[in-house]
Amino acid sequence: MKDSLSKKNESTWMGIPKIIFAALIAIFIFMTGDGIEQAFLSKNIVDLGFSSSQASLVFTVYGVMVVVGSWLAAVLADVYGPRKVMVLGTSIWLVFHILFLVFGLGMENYNMMILMYGIRGLGYPLFLYGFLVWVTYITDKARLATAIGWFWAMFSVGMGVIGTYLPSYTIPHIGFMGTLWMSVIWIALGGIIAFYVVSKRNIKPNADMPIKERYGKVLKEVSIVYKNPDIIKVFLVRIINQLSLFGLVVIFPVLFTEIIGFSMQQWLWIWGTMHITCIIGDIVWGVIADKIGWKRQVMLFGCIGCGVTTLLFYYLPVLSGDVFAIATLCAILFGITQSAFVPIFAIFTALEPNHIGATLSSHNLAAGLSNFVAPAMATLILPIFNEVGVVWAFAICYFIGAVITYFIKVRQPGIEVYSVTETNTQTQY
Template structure:
């Protein structure tokens, strides 16, 4: 009979071989469905509202204020996960999304009440970041350092796979069949299904526990998630880079539906399909960039693939379709390259916990704050600068911001102290796997407490 080396790790599961932490597998699946539901409206909410009497300025304001609440909630996901545990934070996020979506649709959109729409949509913005970034904190807390890049890639694969990729694709086929309003309502069912799938089937114990040390006061937890921005200035730089990352995406959701339907000549369904192609490319490159970062370096992938790549592809996405008006294939190719450039920023989610390995939740709160800020910074740039040079001026503002993000990324180095700490954690993880292989439960629990 074949003897097993007690010091060798147990055979890797299928999920682990893919780069997904096996205990969190259903969380990733549920996240995908949750974000499909959240992304259903992404490509057509703006033109729908404008087609039913809401001015372009009020539509941009709606998205801007929504983005502010998203930004606040994204920051809160870190300290609340430290205080209550990521899983409880995800439950709260799911409940908020569902309740205020009902109010938004039934009392706002259905009766064309802009004040109700503004209030309900803004408050609904507190929901999805608590769910999604709460899960990201859970990933950072429960994933070995050697797997963080791949796990971050899978997180953003599921995130952008739903918002707006598959969400917009679903809407493009659903609208002609069931109508725009019923398609809005279908998003609620998708979000609830995904949320329950993730929360009921994921039983990894770390997520159900308070992450902060016992006895740490709540005010200290919340303060540390802000003070880390000046205690560890690199987290502030990472936050700004993350804000720039998807700011153009949220701006484009405001200005590009009209640009492609009125200027380029696409139908609404073609625009939604184009949006799906853009982010299909994005989700595929999310995986590639996360895995590549584990091998070739996080900073290099973000700075050159993300910053420089997006600085080139944002103007291309505007100018090239005008050279070939009505040509869907050309627009799709350029759009796919634009989506790929945004995906190259994914390694930030693996890099930041390594910069501050002792304060992962606080560091990811800074990154979450940046991610949330992008949802209002993008529309705000539209609101502030569209009257200056129109869409073309906005395009060049974003191109310049991406160049700046590349320069800032090169400052995001991991200190020698952090490297020593990460090495210590990695060695302890190997010892835990060896103890598990030997069946030494006492040693495994002892090593877990030290972690």
């Protein structure tokens, strides 16, 4: 009762607690540190004398641990509280990143690279998704999509923009290793700011229970949410959500530079423009979704929109040749539709509002699996049907996602329900 009163009276902006905007600074800083390596680490490993397949294995193991960390984040946040999970994530990232640099890259020890970088993969999802649990608990559910939109915008600013472009300025001056060491500063600073801000509205779910009972409750809830058919549906849509985002980047660099005729720098500008568009789109679509309906937006502008823009992103540049303006326009359109998926997180929470931790663990697992499904599809389809086959496979998945979304039954706070089933149970469609 006390928490609900403080929540009711707390200062807000756009219906969102202002404290969230302060905490988003930490997300931007932390994800900048985490994203610094993405554009060059694989090349750095190859330059040390290892093969491309060996470098790929390092990232594969890392990806597995990201999936594990993504699932654990929400579960542990419900047991120990989001703040402790975020501190754990920050600590794991810092410790194992330093060990990776010293005993892995520094000593050119491949086994240590896999081990240390893999364990470090637990760090960022624990921090990131622990933060999402905190946001979910303190935000009015009718404004949750808006809050999540701002969250993903700051995520994109850090990892997708600053984290991508910053190394191009630092590597010529301090080298690969110096740039990797620099990320420690960003992560530590982001973690400290997050700890300070989150402490001002610290959430402790199930605090009245002993630890053992908390685990029992949370694990029981995990089994409960997967019995909800609508959770399964939105789980599948969440995997589909980022197929093109993670899959096109596997095939498009070669397509755009070696076949269409763009330079690598032009391709990076094109892909970077997509990320910048997502930043704006995440914020705008978050607000729009709270007005027009989460499900409607995901179905029409997310699924159908991404299916169409994925095809446009391939066909228009192929047909027009190396016309930078056309390729950039395609990237912008794709970024707009990709960011329309923002409210899918809110849909998860609305389906099982009494099992937040377990529900978010399902969301996070789906998000992690998207990282694997996309490149796996590209790897399997590319040798048989070339790039066009991969693009059509992604597009078809999006159109299937629209059909799945149509059959999800979810009630959105703040939106008048306009469809009634035969049993007079009101459900938004």
